[in-house]
Amino acid sequence: MSYSLSCHCNAIQLDVEAELDDLLQCNCSSCRRFGAIHWYVPADAVTLKTKSVGMSTYAWTAVNEGHHFCKTCGTSIMRTGYPNGVVAINAACINEVDIFELEFKQWDGRSKMPPGVQR
Numbered sequence: 001m002s003y004s005l006s007c008h009c010n011a012i013q014l015d016v017e018a019e020l021d022d023l024l025q026c027n028c029s030s031c032r033r034f035g036a037i038h039w040y041v042p043a044d045a046v047t048l049k050t051k052s053v054g055m056s057t058y059a060w061t062a063v064n065e066g067h068h069f070c071k072t073c074g075t076s077i078m079r080t081g082y083p084n085g086v087v088a089i090n091a092a093c094i095n096e097v098d099i100f101e102l103e104f105k106q107w108d109g110r111s112k113m114p115p116g117v118q119r
């Protein structure tokens, strides 16, 4: 199934061609603040409709891992840095879906990942 996603100001728009499953919310010190519902999909399932758009990136634990945000409205749109070409799209940005209807697993990043800035 195909889903369209956008940040709040529509500067960033994506299409994702994938089943809406494998959703996860993480309570680590970073993800809980962003409030993202991680939707793990292959990167080639994602089409960036707004080309050459600037995003802000927060690199927390490694240079090849990043949380990506709209520079204008601050919406958390995706996270990169997973193996095997997987990206985590923020399912809360899906235009056609009421997030109250989503089912997702919880991952206890609070216990498994140390809080604060990593060095």
Ligand SMILES: [Zn+2]
Pocket (backbone or CB within 6 Å): 007, 008, 009, 010, 011, 012, 070, 071, 072, 073, 074, 075
């Ligand atoms: Zn925006």
